[in-house]
Amino acid sequence: MQVAKQIDQACRGSGFFLVSHHGVNVLDELFRITKQFHTDLTDEERWKLAIVAYNKDNVKQVRNGYYLPIKGKKAVESLCYLNPSFNNDHPMIKANIPMHEVNVWPDEDKHPGFKEFQEAYYWAAFHLSSILLRGFALALGKDERFFDDYFKKEDTLSSVRLIRYPYMEDYPPVKTAADGTKISFDSHEDASLLTVLYQPHVANLQVETPEGYCDIPSSDDCYLVNAGGYMAHITNNYYKAPVHRVKFVNAERLSLPFFLMLGYNSKIEPFTPHDPSAPPAKPAISYGHYFEKAMVDLVHKNGQT
Template sequence: MASIASLLASPPRPPRPIARVPRIDIAPLFGDSTALKKQVAQAIDAASRDTGFFYAVNHGVDLAKLADETRHFYRALTAADKWRLATGAYNPLHRHKVRGGYSLAVPGHKAVESLCYLNPEFRPDHPRIVTATPLHEVNDWPAACRQPRFRAFAESYYWDVLGVATALLRGYALALHQPEDFFTRHLRRHDTLSSVVLTRYPFLDPYPAPAIKTANDDDGTKLSVEPHRDVSLITVLCQPGRHQNLQVQGTRGQWLDIEPDDSAYLVCCGSYMPHITGEYYPAPVHRVRWLNEERLSLPFYVNLGYDDCIEPWDAADAAAAAASGWRGQVLNHQPLVNRRPIRYGAYLNKGLADLAKVNRQA
């Protein structure tokens, strides 16, 4: 007799067009050559105005080790660990844990589980923790007796990927004809709201039917995560393995497959970027196909500080001026009168709340 999982499995689907996702060598962004950095910036600009995604290669991070450590974390985690780490959405004793912590699977309803951890600088004596500023939380970790190396690895990885994000933002700044530190001046080690999420998609037999969404499109694609834009400035994603599951929406509304590459970071803009650039760099709409296969998704959401605010400007006008050979100060361009500045904390708080309503499974 066929298993429930096999009955739920999607029938063979016709291949979708492949999205253009260039591989960009970002090594020059760590160096001193302005000319080489501008070449990288040009590639970032082209990708950001096409499908919105690119693969960053030569980033200097051991992604295989990240995958191995994450798999070990999940293998060693007990039910008691999960409950102790759970966010307030699952454990009513943890109402103070909104962002950071463990999101549990719910038998029969929700399959995906994840650990989100925040800036390791957020310790009990951090000023934002002392004043209970929203979005700032102290990380909790699994018991050291069972996972003695996990905390040290996780914190080290946070700083490694933040370094990659810092380099990428130098490239984005140059791509937008701004000074190199245009974004990074707002990305400070002591107060960035950036987060790492270690997400596990399990193989289950039977797989809970309520955990599978059906897309409202011509073929009824089964989904794990419905269409959305990321809530971030940019997102830097590691996807271990060779599972093709991510799709991006093209300019005509069609869904395009993003081919996997587990040696590189997949990068895109979050929804703060189009707000400040007047949609010049959109946040791509993307979704995750349901696959009943054990796999990981490990995003780093790059966020500024709570009180930081970048005034929206006409990035398209700045690009046109640069293309025409104008050499003035781009920062003096007229602000976008139809876009009000938004403090990053307010943006992130609302964006996460809205995203939770759309993607209860994520």
Template sequence: MNHTSETHAALPIIDVSALITDSSAEALQTVADRIRNACRAHGFFYVSGHGVDSALIQRLEMLSRRFFALDEQEKMRWRMALGGRAWRGYFPLGGELTSGRPDWKEGLYLGTELADDHPLVLAATPVHGRNLFPDVPAFREAILQYMEAVTTLGQALMRGIALSLELPANYFESRYTADPLILFRIFNYPSQDVPKDMDVQWGVGEHTDYGLLTILLQDQIGGLQVKTPGGWTDATPVPNTFICNIGDMLERMTGGWYRSTAHRVVRNTSGTDRLSFPLFFDPNYFSRVHPIEGLPHVPDADDSASRWDKENVHAFNGIYGDYLLNKVSKVFPQLRQEVL
């Protein structure tokens, strides 16, 4: 394996169409090499050539703005407290915490739609169940179609990540993601002043993501920042792309060869509300995540001293669901008893 690392002034844009179509081994290797360099340099990269229908994206954005324009009392009809163990629904401004401090955003928590008689729902498995779909016309259909399309993209990107590590293309799917845990969020960052009695500094405070891969659609306003060795770098919106970043479980699997990079979102002062749509493509809830054999040894794999949460992801032992619940219960402490 050619273990090179590149330093980029900006986050790279990678055309991943070769992963979507029936492409040559040479074309696939070119994409894999670029993914490897991006994961080694920053853990973040844009993807173009992703195959997700632009009309679907535009429809989802339009319907999301229509939902967030409702009065808060109306939006609270779908509040997360009604979602129970499925951990779905709406939360209001300041209702989500990062490192114990409220973020200045509101949002809708969603995930794979499971019927009440699904075995995982009958077993009361946390973060599995029905969504609380607002009754904005056509919103439900747009959300489900979008999640399906981006989950398909996620499987393709994980094939590229496997190839970047010189593993079989189906390495992750055969072990962790044949039935991935899909969590989807629609966030609105309003351009309005924060009440003086609220301890708010950021749209979202510094954090890393928990699973394998985050696939983020952001609108044209921007605000996402990535922590790099040279300081915080703006992840400026690029039309017709998603921005992807690796999560804690991929760092654990690679023994720190690929890092889960900290990021944050600045408060929106643009004068226009900002939308973002992160889809978390994660291991199956019951997966036990193991290090990949044969990768280079990383002597400083334990980076807990510099991590935002001071945790050593390489010391975790258990199923992925345990790791996830430990994290999300700190984001919404008032709902903690629902899933723990």
């Protein structure tokens, strides 16, 4: 219960907390392999892997694939991949349900072992997140296994993003926030249940507080965790999704989030923690419908990442 109390304190405070002794022992390898991938990837490969927002030929890649840099406009680039269980025989793929896609990967001969490592990492991050949710459940006054029925390995919409922020001598124009801070990505809430982020070496995240935006430290061996918008919805904002932004730092760096999500049709009835008699303040909404709207809103607000 001590861990649950610490989660509760963090989520009702800044909204972020660090997780050590997490059992994921491949973070150094994750950083090395991802850095090498971005270094070796050619422009031709980027274009072939690009999501449909960039490459109109890739109509089946709305979420998964490569998010391109745009010369003179946008420097950040990333690869997003989804549930490795999604294949052409998956019932949600067969039914053409939105947000379900078969992952695309770079050529195995050019990037040997990359796909296998990343798929294994996906499940390691998924397992850690499921353990963290037990602490969240206890902190919210629920049974430790409360969340178990709402997300399964075979249908979770969870994703990994391998984000690269490059160092550039001639950096594209960056936005300046109202407080004068130069930012790479504007203020937002995550469209997840939980976000489990590995952000080593360079600190560039800031969280909104009553006193203004505050820097969040980086860590080479800990995960940074925060509740997402769906957690805020189902807890009637008892745990808010912290508003945060990416501060501009002209340095080569990686940001490697795992976004924990439910299944498309999963629906949790909103509740008021520690007050079971309180009526729900918000209507129940399936995770798929919540996520679709949240992603459209994010792109409209901050542009295509």
